[in-house]
Amino acid sequence: MADPWESTMDHAVAIARKAGETSSHVPVCFRFIGEESVAAGESCILSDSPTWIIDPIDGTTNFVHTHLTVTSTLDLQVEFGVVYSCIEDKMFTARRGRGAFCNGEPLQVSQQKAVEQAIVATEFGSDRDPEVVDKIFQSLRNVLCLPVHGVRGAGSAAMNMCLVASGCVEAYYEIGVHVWDVAAASLIVSEAGGVLMDVEGGEVDLMSRRIIAANSKTVAERLVKTIVAFSPPRDDAAPSDRCEDSTHLSARKV
Ligand SMILES: O=P([O-])([O-])O[C@@H]1[C@@H](O)[C@H](O)[C@@H](O)[C@H](O)[C@@H]1O
Ligand SMILES: [Mg+2]
Ligand SMILES: [Mg+2]
Secondary structure, rough: OOOOOHHHHHHHHHHHHHHHHOOOOOOOOOEEEEEEHOOOOOOOOOOOOOOOEEEEEHHHHHHHOOOOOOOEEEEEEOOEEEEEEEEOOOOEEOOOOOEEEEEEEEOOOOOOOOOOOOOEEEOOOOOOOHHHHHHHHHHHHHHHHHOOEEEEEEHHHHHHHHHHHHOOOOEEEEEEEOOOHHHHHHEEEHHHOOEOOOOOOOOOOOOEEEEEEEEEEEHHHHOOOOOOOOOOOOOOOOHOOOOOHHHHHHHOOO
16 A cells, blocks of 8 residues: 555645745755644744744643543644544544545544434533633533433544544544644544534534534534533634633643
8 A cells, every 4th residue: 555644745845835835856845833832822823934833742631540431633734634633542633625534544424414323522621710611511402402312532532533534433523722733633524424613513624623523514513512612712813812721731731
């Protein structure tokens, strides 16, 4: 089998050359948005330049507690998405218009559209502000009482979305995620036939920190009616308007 990583990099370089209209003699110029670089004060703004969006460890709390799922995510904006679940040794990949795969096997979302038969994944997030926690619990109560068949959470936003792409769960929603948590997996979900939606309906905005990833518009729209929406500071807000999530501070002290 051809090495998917090698062809991904070749294609990435071709895209960068086209964007910059550079000849093959000029080095290509990629931009980077990464969780750690943004935490260190670098910008989190998307431009026309080809940009890699990276989360080296998604599921940090799991990682710190050696608990189940930990993934790494890598996305060349809208062109490629790669999520690697290192403990399971599962490599989820997608290329725009070319489908989504797990270890080379094609992925397809579940065809179950009855929300009563659905498993919905979500996370409690990292914010411990009691008002935020109340809203998260109101949403969770509303989702359980739809009723759904079950609620699960892998502890990694990217993994929850790969579970949607794999057809194991019908939907995932969260308010409080970051662009590096969801960028790669967004492409994997849409290439597996799923839909992405904002928690109040309409197009998802990856900088808004709000996302629904579902197997269908029907399931996503049921969740829109159910979720108690709020708006955390955007990822592309000025650094002074961003806030550090409380559990991340404690995770980094370990
Ligand atoms: O910090 P990190 O482990 O890269 O990413 C985390 C996610 O994977 C987790 O599922 C989510 O609830 C948090 O909002 C956070 O973004
Ligand atoms: Mg993450
Ligand atoms: Mg991370």
